Amino acid sequence: MKRRGFLGIAGGAVALVLGRKAAAQVRIENGMESVVRDLTAGATVREGRVTLVVARLADNGYAVPLRVSVQSPMTQTERVKSITLLSPRNPRPLMATFHFGEDAPRAEVATRVRLNGTQRVMALAALSDGSFWSASAQVEVTESACLDAS
Amino acid sequence: MAARISVPATAKKGDTVEIRIAIQHPMETGFRFDVNGRAIPKNVINRVTCRFGGEEIFRAELGSGIAANPFLDFFAAVEESGTFEFEWVDDAGVRGAETAKIVVS
Amino acid sequence: MGGRRWRAGRRDREDRRQLKRLLALAFLAGTALAADRPTPLKSGVEFTGADARALQADEFANPGMLWVARGEKLWSEPAGVSGKSCADCHGDAVKSMKGVAARAVNLDGRIENCRTEQQQARAFEPESQGLLSLSAYVAFQSRGMPISIPGTADVQASVQRGREIYHRRMGQLNLSCSQCHDDHWGRKLAAETVSQGHPNGFPAYRLSWESVGSLARRIRACYSGIRAEMPEYGSPDLQDLQAYLAWRAQGLAMESPGVRR
Numbered sequence: 001m002k003r004r005g006f007l008g009i010a011g012g013a014v015a016l017v018l019g020r021k022a023a024a025q026v027r028i029e030n031g032m033e034s035v036v037r038d039l040t041a042g043a044t045v046r047e048g049r050v051t052l053v054v055a056r057l058a059d060n061g062y063a064v065p066l067r068v069s070v071q072s073p074m075t076q077t078e079r080v081k082s083i084t085l086l087s088p089r090n091p092r093p094l095m096a097t098f099h100f101g102e103d104a105p106r107a108e109v110a111t112r113v114r115l116n117g118t119q120r121v122m123a124l125a126a127l128s129d130g131s132f133w134s135a136s137a138q139v140e141v142t143e144s145a146c147l148d149a150s
Numbered sequence: 151m152a153a154r155i156s157v158p159a160t161a162k163k164g165d166t167v168e169i170r171i172a173i174q175h176p177m178e179t180g181f182r183f184d185v186n187g188r189a190i191p192k193n194v195i196n197r198v199t200c201r202f203g204g205e206e207i208f209r210a211e212l213g214s215g216i217a218a219n220p221f222l223d224f225f226a227a228v229e230e231s232g233t234f235e236f237e238w239v240d241d242a243g244v245r246g247a248e249t250a251k252i253v254v255s
Numbered sequence: 256m257g258g259r260r261w262r263a264g265r266r267d268r269e270d271r272r273q274l275k276r277l278l279a280l281a282f283l284a285g286t287a288l289a290a291d292r293p294t295p296l297k298s299g300v301e302f303t304g305a306d307a308r309a310l311q312a313d314e315f316a317n318p319g320m321l322w323v324a325r326g327e328k329l330w331s332e333p334a335g336v337s338g339k340s341c342a343d344c345h346g347d348a349v350k351s352m353k354g355v356a357a358r359a360v361n362l363d364g365r366i367e368n369c370r371t372e373q374q375q376a377r378a379f380e381p382e383s384q385g386l387l388s389l390s391a392y393v394a395f396q397s398r399g400m401p402i403s404i405p406g407t408a409d410v411q412a413s414v415q416r417g418r419e420i421y422h423r424r425m426g427q428l429n430l431s432c433s434q435c436h437d438d439h440w441g442r443k444l445a446a447e448t449v450s451q452g453h454p455n456g457f458p459a460y461r462l463s464w465e466s467v468g469s470l471a472r473r474i475r476a477c478y479s480g481i482r483a484e485m486p487e488y489g490s491p492d493l494q495d496l497q498a499y500l501a502w503r504a505q506g507l508a509m510e511s512p513g514v515r516r
Contacts, residue, residue: 055305055306057304059306059307062462063465065310085215087215090215091179091181095216098208098209099210099211101205101209103207110221111216111222112217114179142447145444145445145446146476146479147479148480149475150468150485152325174322218318218465218466219318221318
């Protein structure tokens with residue numbers, strides 16, 4: 001093995017381990033830290049497992065369809081208890097919490113949210129093992145083209 | 151409150167079925183003002199539950215961040231025939247309920 | 256940056272009168288003069304965003320269907336002194352109302368007429384839940400059918416008056432409907448794309464309204480957009496514009512309840 005290659009691999013392996021630990025705590029939007037802390041009782045929020053599907057550019061901030069799902073076997077012992085939708089820019093950051101019954105086959109919900117301006121919407125999943133996972137998605141929300149006094 | 155439910159009429163034992171509910175409701179945020187400048191009080195559907203065989207299989211706690219005429223789409227596993235029972239309530243205490251049957255073979 | 260040239264205001268008065276006469280003749284003959292209508296004819300749904308388009312296509316998720324469902328219930332409810340429901344005279348709406356909205360130039364007016372004259376009930380308020388629900392339900396029975404309005408003299412006269420209003424500059428922004436919807440459809444207005452201004456999606460669920468609304472409301476919204484005084488519901492100007500829009504959209508399929516921004 002060439003020297004550079006070996007160092008490359010070793011360096012890469014070290015970076016991977018460090019990377020895993022360093023990226024473990026997901027970045028929380030400004031102003032949301034306390035809201036998230038209340039929900040997680042201070043536990044670490046990890047990035048991953050959660051998929052948030054929402055338009056990059058909303059048609060209108062009054063109704064933005066989104067779908068959130070969490071990778072999980074959904075068994076009695078290993079499942080998703082709830083998913084919470086959070087908004088850093090809405091007047092009320094807590095948008096919704098979806099609780100899944102014990103026999104729920106999929107931790108997946110779709111709904112329509114109101115977004116008060118361009119922001120990074122966050123989905124927070126609480127798992128049965130006490131861990132928390134999240135994903136976020138940037139959504140551009142524009143003003144209506146025309147004034148409407150109708 | 152007008153509401154529409156989408157549940158498959160039939161399914162095989164063990165199937166995962168998609169359930170959808172749409173409820174007509176303004177989900178008043180409490181941040182709007184009427185023509186006289188008075189604040190319109192907040193009134194949103196704050197809870198929607200779905201039961202099957204008497205057991206709660208899904209519960210949504212909603213806030214004003216959910217769009218008007220709330221729409222929910224979720225999944226359930228069905229082992230036997232039965233009735234899905236939906237209930238919801240808004241901040242003013244007005245309740246709504248609907249049911250949908252499914253035949254499982 | 257290619258695209259359409261700014262045509263408005265170029266024709267002089269004499270040419271416009273000539274054109275009006277020509278158009279009237281063409282209309283009498285039952286043909287539509289191509290120059291007066293955008294080509295190709297495109298529904299508003301093609302100018303909305305992907306989410307709105309998907310919502311319109313999904314018959315369950317389409318929020319307007321909540322009003323259609325309500326309308327279906329109202330259809331069978333007795334009302335007024337008559338104690339009659341719509342169903343009592345019109346039977347099953349799926350049969351009797353098929354095509355009605357595709358041919359109507361003033362659906363709301365006709366519903367109100369039935370309400371006050373036949374059912375002898377108090378008129379619905381414009382944009383009231385009752386009127387929106389019934390008009391959504393009736394319009395839904397024409398979904399997929401092409402707009403095709405009667406060629407009667409009074410409709411023709413209304414279309415003519417509506418055409419004039421459509422081409423008239425108005426409001427503080429001094430814009431005519433034609434300048435945006437004939438000359439600049441397909442181009443951007445802020446983050447939105449200007450549509451051709453067709454009525455085939457109405458009554459429509461407008462996301463910004465968080466409700467189904469009538470074509471009249473949508474036209475009023477346009478007036479406020481150009482900072483003009485909004486015409487009153489039921490006013491002649493509004494009715495004439497609706498007639499012209501229907502004439503102009505002939506051939507386009509009804510989409511009600513449409514979903515728009």
